[in-house]
Amino acid sequence: MRHDERRRLLDPTGLAFESGVERLEDGVAHVAVLTHMPNVRAEMIAWWFGTYMNTTEHYRRWHPRDHVWMDWEDKRAGTHVGAHHLVHEYIGGQLQKLRISFHDPVEQLGEAAAAPGRLLVCATVGLLARPEVKIARMVHAAHDTAWGCELRSHFWMGHVETPMLGGLVQALANTRFVRRRGASLTAARALEAHCHEEMTFLSRFLPALYAESRAPA
DSSP states (O other), X not given: OOGGGGGGGGOXXXXXXXXXXXXXXXXXXXXXXXXXXXXXXXXXXXXXXXXXXXXXXXXXXXXXXXXXXXXXXXXXXXXXTTOEEEEEEEETTEEEEXXXXXXXXXXXXXXXXXXXXXXXXXXXXXXXXXXXXXXXXXXXXXXXOSSEEEEEEEEEEEEEEOGGGOHHHHHHHTSHHHHHXXXXXXXXXXXXXXXXXXXXXXXXXXXXXXHHHHSOO
């Protein structure tokens, strides 16, 4: 599935390609991860991103081994939309320093993205040291079920944006040859494993944490 087909994630019945790594014709490495999250609701994941996760301690709980440090830029109370999540995390044993910029899912996918019982988290992934450089795109799609929710996480590695370096550089960076060299399938598989692990960790503690936040003082 290409990034321009991401509206397919609005369908709660799922996709033919649910988990794994594939090389697209344009050279992009597409990563798909399906996580079953018992007793988790989409609104809990929205609360995790938008309200609760504010410290490195919170972030490390999400993945105790791989998550190292975090901060926010342009964060507004109660939402992650419009904010930039600054992180240091290990993926495949390599320390990554990233700037994850969250976008309005309604602007990206239409009004259906805001329907009850679902959450769409849309973002671009960039370099922390070079905020103008983006290297990937990401969507998390959570759909409530009778037993919890299904979370479909998709990443497109190799979508490069370098506006400050000029259109020619950006065009070169998005050629099939450069994408295949810059976004290896080894790195894609490491991202698949990392995402599966962190979302599984989240599913284990989020219901109790969310219930505690709603308990009377």
